[in-house]
Amino acid sequence: MKQREEPNRGYLATVVGCYCPRCREGKLFQHTTSVKLRRNLLMYEKCLSCGQLTDIEVGFYYGTGFVSYFICILFSVLSFLLWWLVLGFSYNDNRFIYWVILNASFLLLSQPWLMRFSRSLWISWFVSYDPQWRTTKPFDTGRLNADQMTNW
DSSP: OOOOOOOOOOHHHHHHTTBOTTTSOSBSBSSOOOSOHHHHTOBOSBOTTTOOBSSOSTTGGGGHHHHHHHHHHHHHHHHHHHHHHHTOOOSSSSHHHHHHHHHHHHHHHTHHHHHHHHHHHHHHHHSOOOTTTTTSOOOOOOOOOGGGTTOO
């Protein structure tokens, strides 16, 4: 009898691809990345592969705002350094203004993906990979309140 292979996906591919951190097979989000923010953030209640809850407790995803903020700051600093090393900045022209416009445009356009990435990264810090996920049940925190689900 042929056993099913484990996913050939590491931690980084799991987070970037928005897969369940416990089994690394099931998708976290119901739809592909979209400009419609309400549709963009619709998550499955449980992983379709392993049954891991995606909304672990009330207000679980509040911390993703800090993660998104940090990633935006990190990107801005890196793009600033790259711009400075390649093109430089000068008081005599508008190169700084061009960098601000390009940086802001990129951050605005990447926002739908960034919000999903932040959620995927956040849940991966609290739910670890379980190689025996087919035989073990996911851990239930017992901190759910059905009336407060998705109330953020």
